[in-house]
Amino acid sequence: MAVSKWKIIKYLAPLAIVITVGLIAKSWSTKVVAGESSIIHSDKVQNEIADNSSEVTTENLIQGNYIAKTYSHCDSIYKSLIPREESRHELIDYIIQNAIQSDSTGSNNRFLTALKEENENYNLLAFDRPLQGIYKIKDKSTSIIADIHWKEVAESYIKESAELDLIKKYHPSIDTIVESNKVNFFSDVLASEFKNVERTVYTFSNIEKKISSINELGLYKDECLEYTNYTFKKQDSTLLIGSRYNIDLEFKTFNSIDTLLNNIKLDGCKDCPDGLENMKTFAKLKGVDNIYFTYSNYVKKKGLPHLPSRALIYVDNEKVKFLWIHEVDLFGCACL
Numbered sequence: 001m002a003v004s005k006w007k008i009i010k011y012l013a014p015l016a017i018v019i020t021v022g023l024i025a026k027s028w029s030t031k032v033v034a035g036e037s038s039i040i041h042s043d044k045v046q047n048e049i050a051d052n053s054s055e056v057t058t059e060n061l062i063q064g065n066y067i068a069k070t071y072s073h074c075d076s077i078y079k080s081l082i083p084r085e086e087s088r089h090e091l092i093d094y095i096i097q098n099a100i101q102s103d104s105t106g107s108n109n110r111f112l113t114a115l116k117e118e119n120e121n122y123n124l125l126a127f128d129r130p131l132q133g134i135y136k137i138k139d140k141s142t143s144i145i146a147d148i149h150w151k152e153v154a155e156s157y158i159k160e161s162a163e164l165d166l167i168k169k170y171h172p173s174i175d176t177i178v179e180s181n182k183v184n185f186f187s188d189v190l191a192s193e194f195k196n197v198e199r200t201v202y203t204f205s206n207i208e209k210k211i212s213s214i215n216e217l218g219l220y221k222d223e224c225l226e227y228t229n230y231t232f233k234k235q236d237s238t239l240l241i242g243s244r245y246n247i248d249l250e251f252k253t254f255n256s257i258d259t260l261l262n263n264i265k266l267d268g269c270k271d272c273p274d275g276l277e278n279m280k281t282f283a284k285l286k287g288v289d290n291i292y293f294t295y296s297n298y299v300k301k302k303g304l305p306h307l308p309s310r311a312l313i314y315v316d317n318e319k320v321k322f323l324w325i326h327e328v329d330l331f332g333c334a335c336l
Helices: 042-051 058-081 085-099 107-118 162-170 187-194 255-262
Strands: 016-021 024-029 132-136 142-147 149-153 156-160 183-186 200-204 209-221 226-232 241-243 249-251 280-285 291-296 309-316 319-327
Touching (some): 058 319, 085 107, 085 319, 132 309, 132 319, 162 187, 162 209, 162 226, 183 187, 187 209, 255 280, 255 291, 255 309
Antiparallel strands (some): 016 024, 132 142, 132 241, 142 226, 183 209, 200 209, 209 226, 249 280, 280 291, 291 309, 309 319
16 A cells, blocks of 8 residues: 555645656655645755765756755645645634634634644544545445545554544454455444444535434555545435534535636646646635635546545635645555
């Protein structure tokens, strides 16, 4: 299994830069993990060139300068679109203190506070997080999709997932029983863990909010993609997002915001497809003028598959900032 390049906004982040020094070629990709970019720095580029000083040519130095400029350009784009963790926390605090015009029940305030504090806590089961992406994909059932997060430890990567830990609690030999290229369901896990107490979440389509009951927990795995998912007892293919909070939304399409999203250009700063040209708003956070929920679904255009996504964005003076995003890598970007 290749290490995923994403977390909050995986499809916006991949940046492949290849440095060739003599016969030595190395490549790095941008990774955004828990909202923090780990793009390789230009000083490392220079170090790589210095390490192979006997092979350095004027052409290679020019190429190194170009790479450094490319890094600087793309890094500035990503920082603007995807606030790093500390900046994102500050932005959400600002919204809570200054931008909420009305919130009679306090539910949106509680939601935003939780989004800041808990949404990157992978010890929480997905249905206990402030936001969840809901899709209809591999097994054709509408499900909450929970990523397998990759955590860097001592120059290697380990899986971090509350769902995987829960499955392994009841099925320790999970690696030997999971079938590839299909969703494997473990119908006993939730019943055993929660003693048949019904688990529910608030779910949202592009027109309404409802309460949905969780049915069972599954695991999908292939060469390039791995995720866990929760199906619902009552299937509804219109669902887009879920939350443990009773968020107050105003359901509406905002064409001007869609245009802003569709016009974001990442050419030269990505090696995987993105879904920006297909992203659409479907609601705004009630009582706040500039926070919108967006979605894009799977389409196939000229042989290039699009990555389905769900997002929460903040728009200020026509500048878009992603507060949260989730997508499913059907393209296989993790294998590149």
